[in-house]
Amino acid sequence: MAARGTGSPGSGQSKGTRPRPTGELGRYLVATPDRGSTADAATDALREAILDGLIPASTWLREEEIAAELQLSRTPVREAIRRLTSEGLAVRMPNHGTQVAPMAMEDILAVYTVRESLEGLAARLAAQRASEQLRTGLRDIHEKFKRAAASGDAGVLSDLNLEFHRAIRVATDNRYLERFLTQVEHAVRRFGNSTFRDSRRVDATIYEHESILNAIVNGMAEDAEVHARSHMRRAREARLEAFLRANS
Incomplete structure (x- = not known):
């Protein structure tokens, strides 16, 4: 092939x-x-x-x-x-x-620069439109993530992480934003070397997701955006560290 x-x-x-x-x-x-x-x-x-x-x-x-x-x-x-x-x-x-297409450190920086803005916007819109279905769905995914953290299965954690962010972008009901974030998700999946192999990143993600979740559930749009953007900045740092370790 x-x-x-x-x-x-x-x-x-x-x-x-x-x-x-x-x-x-x-x-x-x-x-x-x-x-x-x-x-x-x-x-x-x-x-x-x-x-x-x-x-x-x-x-x-x-x-x-x-x-x-x-x-x-x-x-x-x-x-x-x-x-x-x-x-x-x-x-x-x-x-x-x-x-x-090849992947390099510059791709990580470029992807997360875009992802920070888009995920922040998605969280803001989701908070403004939050339905009971979204609230229940995000809580369920978050609880699954916390349970999976105990097993340390990086693959399961990665899937649940993507599911959490996917639920938020779908809730925006904005097909353009969803399309752009889907492309970003594809790029992130290609980076490999899951950051969830590091238990410190797993613990940090639980805290960061919880902050985003609480803001969305309570309809606090501005806080949701702030927490989502902060989460992406920390994810970028973890991704860069993982990339450098894998290529050192």
Whole structure:
């Protein structure tokens, strides 16, 4: 399906590359797509594989190999790669092909600069529109997060963290804000090396989420925004520390 390194897809495998086991990508194809939806299915499968780290940064995306793994024709795969390029998850290299977009420390800084503003706005709007369903939902997610903290499962904690923020953005009922924050979420998932491997960050997140939650539940829009922005600044610091440790 793909090969890491600087060689182009058409030039054979570059030095140090290794083929992927057949079928590894196929598990991301939720179901056999109906006629007309194969491009959507291929896009979703490739996106999730990239976000989960199955297809690493700088990996070449080869249409023929991907199509074989997904048991689809090359046309929907080509469209899927085009869509992921427009989303910023892949980059087109002139005269070579398309590869998964690389990630660097500058990406973390850029993403969290945007995320701080957007998450703050989302929290403000959610507080202004807070329904009983949102209040109950956020409390439930927060309690699950606290219980998961006892087990120290970073994967579960990461999922619940995303669920908490996803519930807030959906509650804004603003499709543009939700779209932008969804793209931000995709970028964050690609950073890998969950900060929740550090128990100190887990404890801090419980406190920070609780502050956001209380502000939203009580309809305190300004406080909700302040707490959300502060939470993002601390998340950025933790993410940078994790990135530096992983790359030192």
